[in-house]
Amino acid sequence: MIGLGSYGYTAPSSKKINAYDVPQGVDIRGRFDEEFAKILTKDALQFVADLQREFRNHIKYAMECRKEAKRRYNEGALPGFDPATRYIREGKWTCAPVPPAVADRRVEITGPVERKMIINALNSGAKVFMADFEDALSPSWENLMRGQINLKDAVEGTITFNDKARNRVYKLNNEIAKLFVRPRGWHLPEAHIFIDGEPATGCLVDFGLYFYHNYATFRNTQGQGFGPFFYLPKMENSREAKIWNSVFEKAEKMAGIEKGSIRATVLIETLPAVFQMDEILYELRDHSVGLNCGRWDYIFSYVKTFQGHPDRLLPDRGQVGMTQHFMRSYSDLLIRTCHRRGVHAMGGMAAQIPIRDDPTANEAAFELVRKDKQREVKAGHDGTWAAHPGLIKTCMEVFTNNMGNTPNQIETVKRDDASNLTEDDLLQRPRGVRTMEGLRLNTRVGIQYLAAWLTGSGSVPLYNLMEDAATAEISRVQIWQWLKYGVELDGDGLGVRVNHVFGRVVEEEMARIEREVGKEKFKKGMYKEACKIFTRQCTASTLDDFLTLDAYNYIVIHHPKDVSSKL
Ligand SMILES: CC(=O)SCCNC(=O)CCNC(=O)[C@H](O)C(C)(C)COP(=O)(O)OP(=O)(O)OC[C@H]1O[C@@H](n2cnc3c(N)ncnc32)[C@H](O)[C@@H]1OP(=O)(O)O
Ligand SMILES: O=CC(=O)O
Ligand SMILES: [Mg+2]
Numbered sequence: 107m108i109g110l111g112s113y114g115y116t117a118p119s120s121k122k123i124n125a126y127d128v129p130q131g132v133d134i135r136g137r138f139d140e141e142f143a144k145i146l147t148k149d150a151l152q153f154v155a156d157l158q159r160e161f162r163n164h165i166k167y168a169m170e171c172r173k174e175a176k177r178r179y180n181e182g183a184l185p186g187f188d189p190a191t192r193y194i195r196e197g198k199w200t201c202a203p204v205p206p207a208v209a210d211r212r213v214e215i216t217g218p219v220e221r222k223m224i225i226n227a228l229n230s231g232a233k234v235f236m237a238d239f240e241d242a243l244s245p246s247w248e249n250l251m252r253g254q255i256n257l258k259d260a261v262e263g264t265i266t267f268n269d270k271a272r273n274r275v276y277k278l279n280n281e282i283a284k285l286f287v288r289p290r291g292w293h294l295p296e297a298h299i300f301i302d303g304e305p306a307t308g309c310l311v312d313f314g315l316y317f318y319h320n321y322a323t324f325r326n327t328q329g330q331g332f333g334p335f336f337y338l339p340k341m342e343n344s345r346e347a348k349i350w351n352s353v354f355e356k357a358e359k360m361a362g363i364e365k366g367s368i369r370a371t372v373l374i375e376t377l378p379a380v381f382q383m384d385e386i387l388y389e390l391r392d393h394s395v396g397l398n399c400g401r402w403d404y405i406f407s408y409v410k411t412f413q414g415h416p417d418r419l420l421p422d423r424g425q426v427g428m429t430q431h432f433m434r435s436y437s438d439l440l441i442r443t444c445h446r447r448g449v450h451a452m453g454g455m456a457a458q459i460p461i462r463d464d465p466t467a468n469e470a471a472f473e474l475v476r477k478d479k480q481r482e483v484k485a486g487h488d489g490t491w492a493a494h495p496g497l498i499k500t501c502m503e504v505f506t507n508n509m510g511n512t513p514n515q516i517e518t519v520k521r522d523d524a525s526n527l528t529e530d531d532l533l534q535r536p537r538g539v540r541t542m543e544g545l546r547l548n549t550r551v552g553i554q555y556l557a558a559w560l561t562g563s564g565s566v567p568l569y570n571l572m573e574d575a576a577t578a579e580i581s582r583v584q585i586w587q588w589l590k591y592g593v594e595l596d597g598d599g600l601g602v603r604v605n606h607v608f609g610r611v612v613e614e615e616m617a618r619i620e621r622e623v624g625k626e627k628f629k630k631g632m633y634k635e636a637c638k639i640f641t642r643q644c645t646a647s648t649l650d651d652f653l654t655l656d657a658y659n660y661i662v663i664h665h666p667k668d669v670s671s672k673l
Pocket of ligand 3: 241339373375400402403576
C-alpha cells in the first residue's frame with residue numbers, strides 16, 4: 107500500500123510519483139518529502155506498526171482508567187496511596203544500577219527538537235540534553251519529521267546548521283551533552299500516520315522512529331553500551347509505566363540488544379502519580395534512571411484532579427512555587443523514593459530566562475534560579491533542569507558547590523525523614539491570593555502561547571519567562587476553575603467576581619497584546635484564533651483534559667483526499 111503526502115502526487119505526464127513506501131496497513135497522510143522518506147522507511151514504519159498493534163489495547167485501557175479515576179475525583183474522592191500495592195512500597199528492591207554514562211546529570215538542558223537549538227544544547231556544557239517532542243514542541247508534521255532528521259544527524263555527529271543571516275555555521279563540539287529524548291504523552295494521537303485505519307499513538311511514533319534509526323550508533327558513541335535514553339511524560343498510574351516497560355522490551359528484542367539497555371526517567375508531573383512513585387519505578391526497574399519533578403504539569407494536574415472540588419482553588423499562578431507545602435512534600439518524597447531504589451531524583455525547571463536589556467532584572471532572575479537550585483541540591487536532588495544555555499553556569503556552580511566531585515547524591519542523601527510524609531502533606535491546599543493582575547496575566551500568556559503553538563513554536567519567551575505547554579495549561583485551567591466557581595478576586599482589594607469581568611479582560615488583553623507585538627505581527631499571527639480556542643476552553647462547562655488536544659486539530663494537514671483515488 108502506498109501513502110501519499112499532499113505534495114506527493116506528481117502529474118502523470120512527468121511519470122514520477124513521489125510516495126512513501128509503507129508496510130501493509132500503514133497510511134501516511136502528511137506531506138511527502140524526500141528527507142522525511144529517509145526517516146519513514148518501510149522497516150521503521152513496520153516497527154512503529156508492530157508497537158501500535160501490540161500495545162493499542164493496553165493504551166486504550168489505560169486511558170479508560172484515567173477517565174474512571176477522573177470520575178471518582180469529580181465525585182469528591184481524593185487521590186492517595188493504593189493499599190493493593192503496599193507490598194511494592196514496603197518491599198526491599200532496587201532498580202538496575204545506573205549506567206556509568208549518565209551517573210552525573212547535575213545539569214540538564216531541555217529544548218524542542220529544533221536544529222539550531224539541538225546543536226546549542228549539546229554544546230552548552232550541560233551534562234544532559236533532553237530533546238523534546240512534548241511540552242516544548244508544537245507537534246506539526248513538519249516539526250516532528252524535521253525533529254527526527256535532526257536527532258539522527260545529532261546522534262551520527264554530523265548535524266550542522268548554517269545561519270545565513272548571521273553568516274554563522276553551527277556544528278558539534280568535541281564534548282557534548284548526553285542525549286535523552288522525550289516522546290509525547292500517551293493521550294496524543296499522530297493524525298498524519300494511520301495504522302489499520304486509526305491514527306497512530308503519538309509517543310509510539312516518536313519513540314519508534316527515533317529508536318529504530320539511532321539505537322546502534324547511540325550505544326556505540328554516547329551510551330557506553332547502554333541506551334538510548336528517554337524521558338517519559340505525564341503518566342498517572344504505574345500501569346502506564348508497565349506499558350512503557352513492555353515497549354522497551356519489545357524494542358530491545360527487535361534490536362537484539364540486552365534487556366535493560368534502554369533507560370528512562372519518568373516525570374512525576376501528575377498529582378495521582380505522586381502516590382505511585384514506587385510502583386512506577388518497580389514496573390520500570392530494569393529500565394529506570396530515576397524520576398523528575400515536572401513541577402509545571404504537576405501544578406496543572408493539581409487543578410485538573412480537583413476540578414470538582416471548589417474548596418481547593420489555586421491562588422495566582424505566580425504564587426504556586428516549590429516552597430508551597432504540597433510542592434515541597436512532593437519533591438522530598440520523590441528524592442526519598444528514588445534514592446531508596448538506587449536511581450536519580452531530578453529537580454525541575456525554573457521558568458526564569460536571561461533578560462538581555464535590563465541588568466537589574468537579569469540579576470534578579472538569576473538570583474531566583476540560584477535559590478531554586480540551592481533548595482533542590484540541599485534537599486538531595488541529583489541534578490536539575492535549565493531552560494536556557496545562559497543558565498547552565500549558574501546551575502552548575504550551585505550543584506558543584508554542594509556535591510563536589512561526587513556524580514550524584516543517591517548514596518549520600520537518603521531523606522528517610524520524608525517517609526513520614528502523608529497524603530495530607532501531598533495534597534495540602536496552596537496558600538495565597540487571587541488578583542485581577544493574575545487573571546490578566548493568565549489570559550495574556552495563554553493566548554500568546556497558543557498563538558505561537560498554532561504557528562509552530564512550542565516554547566516561547568513571554569514577559570521574561572519560559573512558557574511551554576505545561577505552563578500555559580496552568581493559565582488555562584486556573585481561569586476555568588475561577589470561572590466555574592465564580593471566584594472573587596480578593597488579593598487586590600477590588601473584590602470583583604471573575605465571571606463579571608472575564609469578557610472585558612479578554613478584550614483588553616487582546617488590545618494590549620496587539621500593542622505589544624505590533625499591528626503587523628498581530629495581523630499575520632494567529633492571535634484571534636488562539637483567543638477563540640483559549641476562551642472557549644476557559645468557559646467550557648466541562649474541563650477539556652488538554653489544551654493541545656483541541657488545538658491539535660488546527661495543525662493537522664492531510665494531503666488532499668482525492669489524491670489516492672486519482673491514481
Ligand atoms: C515545563 C517543561 O516541560 S520545561 C521543558 C520544556 N521547555 C523547554 O525546553 C524550554 C526551553 N527553552 C526555550 O525554548 C528557549 O530558551 C526560550 C523559548 C524560553 C527562549 O528562547 P529565545 O528567546 O530564543 O532565547 P534567546 O534569544 O535568549 O537565545 C539565545 C541563544 O540561546 C539559544 N537557546 C535558547 N534556549 C535554548 C535551549 N533551551 N537549548 C538550546 N539553545 C537554546 C538560542 O537558540 C540562541 O542561540 P544563538 O545565539 O546561537 O542564536
Ligand atoms: O515537564 C516538565 C514540567 O514541569 O511540566
Ligand atoms: Mg511537563
